[in-house]
Amino acid sequence: MFQLKRISGEAIPAALEKATRYRLLNEPIPAESICLDVLELEPDNQEALVTLFLSLTDQIDHHLSERVRRAKEVLGRMEDEYSRLYFEGILYERQGKLHLRRGGPGSGHIAYDFLRHAMELYDRAEKLSPSDNDDAVLRWNTCARIIMHYAELEPEPISPVRPVLLE
Secondary structure, eight states: OOOOOOOOGGGHHHHHHHHHHHHHTTOHHHHHHHHHHHHHHOTTOHHHHHHHHHHHHHTTTSSHHHHHHHHHHHHTTOSSHHHHHHHHHHHHHHHHHHHHHHOOTTHHHHHHHHHHHHHHHHHHHHHHSOTTOOHHHHHHHHHHHHHHHOTTOOOOOOOOOOOOOOO
16 A cells, blocks of 8 residues: 655664654654664664563553564564563563453463563573563562562462363
């Protein structure tokens, strides 16, 4: 329908600053668009990939499965294992918070499972992080505090399996 215009290579640093600013202003759609423009010129630009990933996860309240699918595609393009683990943790954390906000039958168990999975990913990322980077620890603590704060966040009870007797 439209032929998208290309940005210049010299504009990339300023464009990425704008994308970050749009995210901070709770405007993830323009941030996503800017990142896509940058990635057209530099497909492996890690800053653009991180900002795109965060912009997509900022939008998981709308079109959950499509945003999660696209965010996972972006994860696969991140160069280092620490980033892939850390940001996958963010993806699970945000899904857990979404289920907590939405509520409904079983949502506490679902949110708990997502948050615990995020914590496992943060644990793995922490082992790979530089000594001056405690981001994974900070996120792990956030998930732990959320779980401790909301009584409905608990694992689903395991029901004993009873064989069915046929007569």
